[in-house]
Amino acid sequence: MTTTRFAPSPTGHIHVGNLRTALMNFLVARKGNGKFILRIDDTDPERSRNEFADAIKEDLEWLGLHWDREERQSRRLDRYSEAAARLRDAGRLYEAFETPVELDLKRKKQRNIGRPPVYDRAALAVSASERERLRSERGNGVWRFKLDHERIEWVDGILGGTSIDASSVSDPVLIRRDGQVLYTLASVADDIDMHVTHVVRGSDHVTNTATQIQIARALGGKVPEFAHHSLLVGPDGGNLSKRLGALSIRKLREQGVEPMALLSLMARLGSSDGIELFGNMEDMIKAFDISRFGVSATRFASRDLLPLTARHLQKLDYAAVKDRVARAGVPNELGERFWMVSRDNITTMDDIGMWWGLCSEGAEPVIDDEDREFVAEALKLLPDGPYDSATWANWTKEVKRATGRKGRGLFMPLRKALTGMSQGPEMSDLMPLLQVIRAKS
Numbered sequence: 001m002t003t004t005r006f007a008p009s010p011t012g013h014i015h016v017g018n019l020r021t022a023l024m025n026f027l028v029a030r031k032g033n034g035k036f037i038l039r040i041d042d043t044d045p046e047r048s049r050n051e052f053a054d055a056i057k058e059d060l061e062w063l064g065l066h067w068d069r070e071e072r073q074s075r076r077l078d079r080y081s082e083a084a085a086r087l088r089d090a091g092r093l094y095e096a097f098e099t100p101v102e103l104d105l106k107r108k109k110q111r112n113i114g115r116p117p118v119y120d121r122a123a124l125a126v127s128a129s130e131r132e133r134l135r136s137e138r139g140n141g142v143w144r145f146k147l148d149h150e151r152i153e154w155v156d157g158i159l160g161g162t163s164i165d166a167s168s169v170s171d172p173v174l175i176r177r178d179g180q181v182l183y184t185l186a187s188v189a190d191d192i193d194m195h196v197t198h199v200v201r202g203s204d205h206v207t208n209t210a211t212q213i214q215i216a217r218a219l220g221g222k223v224p225e226f227a228h229h230s231l232l233v234g235p236d237g238g239n240l241s242k243r244l245g246a247l248s249i250r251k252l253r254e255q256g257v258e259p260m261a262l263l264s265l266m267a268r269l270g271s272s273d274g275i276e277l278f279g280n281m282e283d284m285i286k287a288f289d290i291s292r293f294g295v296s297a298t299r300f301a302s303r304d305l306l307p308l309t310a311r312h313l314q315k316l317d318y319a320a321v322k323d324r325v326a327r328a329g330v331p332n333e334l335g336e337r338f339w340m341v342s343r344d345n346i347t348t349m350d351d352i353g354m355w356w357g358l359c360s361e362g363a364e365p366v367i368d369d370e371d372r373e374f375v376a377e378a379l380k381l382l383p384d385g386p387y388d389s390a391t392w393a394n395w396t397k398e399v400k401r402a403t404g405r406k407g408r409g410l411f412m413p414l415r416k417a418l419t420g421m422s423q424g425p426e427m428s429d430l431m432p433l434l435q436v437i438r439a440k441s
């Protein structure tokens with residue numbers, strides 16, 4: 001069965017970059033009628049926070065990316081110790097005592113002579129007695145995974161045939177000096193235990209994947225299928241990482257972006273298919289094809305989200321927004337009529353507050369000097385409310401007869417006097433919603 005996981009570290013709020021990973025994993029699972037696991041990668045006690053784990057869950061719920069199972073790495077530390085023991089027994093883990101400063105120096109020297117900064121495995125040559133001495137002097141070392149120096153190959157769901165020469169990569173540290181198992185091992189142990197079949201993640205993980213393939217094999221596990229999506233860049237092609245704070249899911253939500261607009265954009269951005277606004281999750285799942293995604297960096301502009309949000313809202317029936325309309329203060333009996341009139345004239349749901357304010361409290365009239373007499377005369381002909389859908393046609397017909405004005409010269413000054421704006425919904429639709437007309441008082 002297809003099983004995927006989204007594995008955020010709870011060290012901050014998730015942003016559009018994380019969302020891309022989450023969505024792709026979600027869609028792969030749903031397309032394969034499989035399972036989507038939310039795995040909280042909280043092995044780092046100093047940086048992980050419960051509030052962030054909760055916030056991530058809240059954001060995913062809001063997006064509608066529901067998971068079938070939740071896992072937490074911090075509850076699985078025993079499993080990681082077992083996996084480490086297995087690797088140690090197989091002779092694939094070795095202890096290394098170099099300090100960060102020493103390692104840095106080694107890398108500098110390698111760079112100076114034009115060599116890639118790959119760990120030189122000096123620890124492997126250290127004798128048992130020397131190791132004892134180092135341990136008593138420096139305390140525990142870190143534990144590194146001894147890579148097989150072969151070409152590690154896989155067929156990537158996005159990148160296609162991919163290979164990395166293991167000798168160009170440092171033996172990864174799997175266990176820290178303080179005994180804490182690192183993500184590189186924890187993730188492989190989890191993917192095996194949880195029967196993860198497909199891993200979709202950013203292309204910054206490609207080297208990790210190579211080493212994790214060897215670790216999985218060393219643990220006797222099945223290697224999942226991998227797909228690495230390109231990273232997002234700003235609209236100008238520049239690095240997005242500094243702007244990611246402003247592109248957190250919660251900030252976008254505060255700005256009124258709707259989940260379906262955000263998901264629709266993310267389901268297509270960077271693929272060879274055009275952006276399509278999906279009406280529901282089922283359609284998005286059906287249309288999703290990971291092989292359509294490209295290798296080059298993907299440009300993301302948050303300004304694209306508002307027009308998509310507006311288009312999404314225009315398609316929603318009243319039933320889909322009933323509660324939100326009621327929360328804006330619109331009485332139930334007017335709710336449906338109000339929504340059908342206002343939905344074409346809003347960018348985000350916040351804008352309905354403005355329209356309801358205009359209907360319930362009346363708009364500050366805008367009357368140009370040359371129209372002052374005309375508007376005064378017209379308003380005398382406007383009966384008292386409540387109004388219905390025939391009011392506008394009847395009233396303007398009478399005003400036309402009385403004043404001789406027609407067309408734009410007739411309609412526009414009246415619209416501005418009643419709504420304070422030169423555009424908006426059809427006036428015949430709006431009239432029945434106007435509870436107060438300030439220009440009249």
Ligand code: GLU
Pocket residue numbers: 007008009041183187200201205
């Ligand atoms: N916690 C890792 C990250 O956020 C997960 C990477 C993975 O998908 O394996 O980068």
